[in-house]
Each structure stands twice: as structure tokens, then as C-alpha cells.
Amino acid sequence: MNRAAQIAWWARQVADTCRAVDVARECRHRPRPLVECVDELKRGRGRVASLPKAPAAHKIIRGETITGYLDEERKRSLPVSSSGGGSNPVASPRVGEQPTSIAGGMGGRAAGQGATGRARLLAAGYQPAVVKVLSYARGVTRVTKTGQYVQREDVPLETHDGRMLADRETVAEEVRAWAPSFSKRAESQDVGAVRLTLKGVKDTENGRETYEKAIAAGFTGHRYAYRLDPAPSGDPEARLVVALAGPSKERFRVRHEQIGEAEHGFVRKRFDIASEARIKERIEVATGIGAQAIHVSPGMTNHGRNGVTYRLNTLVEHGEAKDDRGKIIANVADARLAAREWGPSLRSQSVRDTMHLMLSAKAGTDVEALRRTARAFLQDRFGDHKFMFGVHVDKETEGHIHVHAVIAVKSESGQRIHPGPETFREWRQVYAQHAQAEGLRIVATSAHERTSSQSYGPKDKAIVEAAERPRPSREARDRAYAADPVNRRLIQSARQRIATARTNPIRLPLSAPARKAVNESVQAWRMVARLFRGN
Structure with a gap:
């Protein structure tokens, strides 16, 4: 051209x-009848022809440049939205095909819909698309339990390649077949025991002040707790529990060093060269003690908040400790509170092998149409991943039915799922697209437009149920959990979130983007109200 x-x-x-x-x-x-307006929205899709010989947008964003050549950097950084593998005719468009628009989609004015289009569809009786990630699992045991939970009440599960899993044994066998693709990477080591000795510093008042100064300097920016004990020589020794993640991107790393031959030697833990040098340099600047007189050695390391609780409990077994903010940690309750405070600073990384995803629809939705929608959606977004899914109608009396899916996080091509806010927005759009193709009245919306309060999660529900209805197999432990003063605030917070979600009060927008979305939605609904006064 x-x-x-x-x-x-x-x-x-x-x-x-x-x-x-x-x-x-x-x-x-x-003003026209609302049904006529909705019909026109459907007829109006795809009126503008594509520029001849121009690559489709979905090819560009999935790793192909405007010149038609593959962009290697984009291929590495942008996960390919998988398609194919299923027989459903409404799966996502392949390369070379024009993607269909989503009625009332989140594409805004470019799609010819925007907030007004979504408001019209909702006024016409469409329901919002709901897509949630309920949990992640690691390892064969946890993934098997998740799959068997989805298969509860003998709900048959359908796999990525169309096979049906009818019982718990077949689910376990399927997970074992997935296992070779599970991550071999260990969980992050977030907290460790550390011993610090300063040669020549005596157990006097001045000596203890020197130790406190050295600890504050050496581990600055990290959460820590310490206890000063007399060593066998009579000199003091500091025993610490230290969060390995510190300010910015700093993280102390612990290495294992083989001493002697493998048969007769032993493995010693030590900080890597950079971490040890950083600690000693800070102590030397703060105290004037030379690096040769500073001995810092790490012990056992643990993962996550539970690891912090365990390490702190071990530290206070032989006496109370003091943390980096001057708080005293003297017992199990103090250790749990400290672990919660430390949690956000741990930068903990858990290994994820599977994702437990849920699609929701209102009661009365055609179950088979929803099943076909789920199949098409999963093949569209996760066609290169192993998955199993089933439809649950046990909550229909409560107003909704669900599709539960267990999806392998790692694809056959080696890419991993890392969903963020934009990912969920895309998933809602694609879910709505396939639902409408099956005749279901579902539209992708935004929580800002509905000004809905934040919902509660499965963890909140489990906390309250354990406190109010102890499980027969764990009745004593659940009652002890509910009676523990440390857990009362946690239980009350979970109850409050559940109560708030059920009453669904209006959530006021606080950020500028949220206020913009709410204002656009208000204007859209005012227009719909003017056009259809009898609705």
C-alpha cells in the first residue's frame, strides 16, 4: 500500500x-427501550476495518514488532497469553485472526463502550464478571489436597486435555504426573540465629554498652532481637535473631562451607563475603574495634513469619530479649506479636507450584453454559498450562455458583504466572467475552465503579470458624487458639471484615484514580437513568 x-x-x-x-x-x-439499546451494542462490534497489512494488536503485545519480526526482549518479559488446545469454537483468536470485542468491556471509548456501556448492560440485567485467586500451593502433598478439595462432593474434574477425574485417587494420580514440572527452588531464608563476639570487650557496664552499639550498627535497617549472655570465658556474647532482608535491596546471605573431607568433616554456616564484610565494617566504624576482633557467625535459618516465631521462642527460652525498637520479648505471646510486626519487612518469597482460581456467577446461571465458558476461558488464558476444573453448585442457595480451577503456575514453555491488577482486569474481560459467547449475561466491570467494600478471604473464614465451631479432629487445639489472648484481636478483625463484606457499605474512593473511575461511573449511571426512566 x-x-x-x-x-x-x-x-x-x-x-x-x-x-x-x-x-x-x-x-x-x-429514549428507546433498553433491550433495543443492548441489541445495538452487540450489532456495533467490529465496524471499523483493520488497516491492510498491519499486524493485529494481539500479535504486537505478544512479542512481535511492528516490522513483523520477533522481539526477543518482549518474549522474555511478557508472558504469552496461551490459546488453543481445546475444541471449543469460542476460544481466543489465533494469530492472523481479528479478536472480537467484549460487550461492555473495559476497553473504554476505544471499544465503543466505556463506563456508559457497562452501566447499560448492568441495568439490563447483566452480572459482573468475578475472577479470584483463592490460594497457591507448593509440593505434591499440598497440591493434591487442593485438587481433592475442588473435587469434594464427588464433583468430576475436567483436565486441560479433556480427561475426567472422578475420585480422589485419580486427582492424586494427576498431581503426581504434574510433579516433574514443580519448582525445585527452596523457599527464601528470611530469618536466622546469629552469634556476635567482640574480642577484648569485658562483661562490664561499658562492655555491654559497646555490644549494644555494635549490634545497632552491624544490623542497622534489619529487624532483630538480642540477648547478652556470659560466654564460658567470662566475656559477654550476643545471641541474636536477625531478619536477613534489610533496607533497599540488601539481604544477608548464609552459605554452607564444607570443612574437611565429606566423610569425616562437617558443614559450617557462614555469611557470604559481602554480608560479613558489611556487618564488620559498620561495627568497626561505630565502636572502633578492628575487624579481626569481631566474630559474627550465623546459625539455623527459617522461612516466613512462622520461622520468626520459632526463632524468637528459641531465643527467649533462656531469658528475655530486646528488639531493635527497645521492646522486651519475654514469652510466646511476645514472640508472636513481634513476628507479625516483622512480617512486612521480611520480603519473603514462597515457592508456588499451583494457583487455585475461582470464577463466580449468580444463582440461576445455566450450569452447562458456565462449564463451557470456564473451559474456553482456561484454554484461552492457560492453554499452555496443566489444569483441572469443576463446577460447584452447593452455594446456589446462597446466591451464587462457582467454577474452581487448579492451574500449574509453570507453563510447558517455562513461563510462570505472576498475576497483578492488570492481569485480573484482563481475565475479567476474557471471562465476560466467553460468557457472552455462550449466551450468559456477564460483563467485565471494575470494583471502583461499584464502590463495593473489600470482601473477606478464605483465611478470615477459617479463623472465625476455628474460633466459633472447633473441628472435631482438632477441638482442643482450636479452643486453645480461640482462648489465647494474642489471637483475640486477629479473630475480631476477621469477624469485622466478614460483617463489613456482608452489609456491603459504600466504599469511599481515596486515591485520585479511584475518584476518577467513580466519577465516570456516576456520570454513566446518571445518563442511563435519564435515558431509561422507567427502568
Whole structure:
């Protein structure tokens, strides 16, 4: 196509767009039945033709440049949205096909819908698309338990390749077949026991002040707790529990060093060269003690908040400790509170092998249509991943039915799922697209537009149920958990979140993007109310 032909093509598109705007302006000022309006939204898809020989947008964002060549950097950094593998005719468009638009989608004005389009569909009886990640699991045991939970009440599970899993044994066998692709990486080591000795510093008042100064300097920016004990020589020794993650990107790393031969030697833990040098340099600057007189050695390391609790409990077994903010830690309750405070600073990384995803629809939704929708959605977004899914109708009396899916986080091509806010927005759009293709009245919306309060999670529900209805197999432990003063605030907070979600009060927008979305939604609903006063 030469330049003159391109200019002529664009001129035709501008003229067509202007005519469409004029028609839409007339429509807005002429009230019509709501059903007629919705029908026009459906008929209006895909009116503007694509520029000849231009690559489709979905090819560009999935790793192909405008010139048609593969962009290696994009291939590495952008996960490919998988498609294919299923027989469903409404799966996502393949390369070379034009993607269909989503009625009422989140594409805004570019899609010809925006907040007003979504408001019209909701007013016409459409339900919001709901997609949630309930949990992640690591290892064969936990993944098997998740799969068997989804298969509860003998719900048959369908796999990525169309096989049916009818009982717990077949679910366990399927997970074992997935196991070779599970991560071999260990969980992050977040907290460790540390011993610090300063040669020549005596157990006097001045000596203890020197130790406190050395600890504050050496582990600055890290959460820690310490106890000063007399060593066998009579000199003091500091025993610490230290969060290995510190300010910015700093993280102390513990290495294992083989001493002697493997048969007769032993393995010693030590900080890596950079971590040890950093600690000693800070102590030397703060106290004037040379690096040769400073001995710092790590002990056992643990993962996550539970690891912090365990390490602190071990530290206070032989006497109370003091943390980096001057608080005294003297017992199990203090250790648990400290672990919660330390949690956000741990930068803990858990290994994820599977994701437990849920699609939700209102009671009365056609179950088989929802099953086909789920199959198409999963093949569309996760066609390169192993998965199993089933439809649950046990909550229909409470107003909704669910699709539960267990999805392998790592794809066949080696890419891993890392969902964020934009990912969930995309998933809602694709879910709504496939639902509408199956005749279900579902539209992708935003929580900001609905101003709904934050919902509660399965963890909140489990906390309250354990406190109020102890499990027969763990009755004594559940009652002890509920009676522990340390847990009362946690239980009360979970109850409050559940109560708030059930009453669903209006959530006021606090951020600028949230206020913008709410204002657009308010304007859209006012327009719909003016157009359809009898609705």
C-alpha cells in the first residue's frame, strides 16, 4: 500500500467515525427501550476495518514488532497469553485472526463502550464478571489436597486435555504426573540465629554498652532481637535473631562451607563475603574495634513469619530479649506479636507450584453454559498450562455458583504466572467475552465503579470458624487458639471484615484514580437513568 492509498484509507475511517458519532449523539437524546439499546451494542462490534497489512494488536503485545519480526526482549518479559488446545469454537483468536470485542468491556471509548456501556448492560440485567485467586500451593502433598478439595462432593474434574477425574485417587494420580514440572527452588531464608563476639570487650557496664552499639550498627535497617549472655570465658556474647532482608535491596546471605573431607568433616554456616564484610565494617566504624576482633557467625535459618516465631521462642527460652525498637520479648505471646510486626519487612518469597482460581456467577446461571465458558476461558488464558476444573453448585442457595480451577503456575514453555491488577482486569474481560459467547449475561466491570467494600478471604473464614465451631479432629487445639489472648484481636478483625463484606457499605474512593473511575461511573449511571426512566 503506497502513501496516497494510506491517506485515502485514513480519510475514509475519519468520515465513518464522524458519521457514527453523529448517530450516537442523536441516539443519546432519543429514549428507546433498553433491550433495543443492548441489541445495538452487540450489532456495533467490529465496524471499523483493520488497516491492510498491519499486524493485529494481539500479535504486537505478544512479542512481535511492528516490522513483523520477533522481539526477543518482549518474549522474555511478557508472558504469552496461551490459546488453543481445546475444541471449543469460542476460544481466543489465533494469530492472523481479528479478536472480537467484549460487550461492555473495559476497553473504554476505544471499544465503543466505556463506563456508559457497562452501566447499560448492568441495568439490563447483566452480572459482573468475578475472577479470584483463592490460594497457591507448593509440593505434591499440598497440591493434591487442593485438587481433592475442588473435587469434594464427588464433583468430576475436567483436565486441560479433556480427561475426567472422578475420585480422589485419580486427582492424586494427576498431581503426581504434574510433579516433574514443580519448582525445585527452596523457599527464601528470611530469618536466622546469629552469634556476635567482640574480642577484648569485658562483661562490664561499658562492655555491654559497646555490644549494644555494635549490634545497632552491624544490623542497622534489619529487624532483630538480642540477648547478652556470659560466654564460658567470662566475656559477654550476643545471641541474636536477625531478619536477613534489610533496607533497599540488601539481604544477608548464609552459605554452607564444607570443612574437611565429606566423610569425616562437617558443614559450617557462614555469611557470604559481602554480608560479613558489611556487618564488620559498620561495627568497626561505630565502636572502633578492628575487624579481626569481631566474630559474627550465623546459625539455623527459617522461612516466613512462622520461622520468626520459632526463632524468637528459641531465643527467649533462656531469658528475655530486646528488639531493635527497645521492646522486651519475654514469652510466646511476645514472640508472636513481634513476628507479625516483622512480617512486612521480611520480603519473603514462597515457592508456588499451583494457583487455585475461582470464577463466580449468580444463582440461576445455566450450569452447562458456565462449564463451557470456564473451559474456553482456561484454554484461552492457560492453554499452555496443566489444569483441572469443576463446577460447584452447593452455594446456589446462597446466591451464587462457582467454577474452581487448579492451574500449574509453570507453563510447558517455562513461563510462570505472576498475576497483578492488570492481569485480573484482563481475565475479567476474557471471562465476560466467553460468557457472552455462550449466551450468559456477564460483563467485565471494575470494583471502583461499584464502590463495593473489600470482601473477606478464605483465611478470615477459617479463623472465625476455628474460633466459633472447633473441628472435631482438632477441638482442643482450636479452643486453645480461640482462648489465647494474642489471637483475640486477629479473630475480631476477621469477624469485622466478614460483617463489613456482608452489609456491603459504600466504599469511599481515596486515591485520585479511584475518584476518577467513580466519577465516570456516576456520570454513566446518571445518563442511563435519564435515558431509561422507567427502568
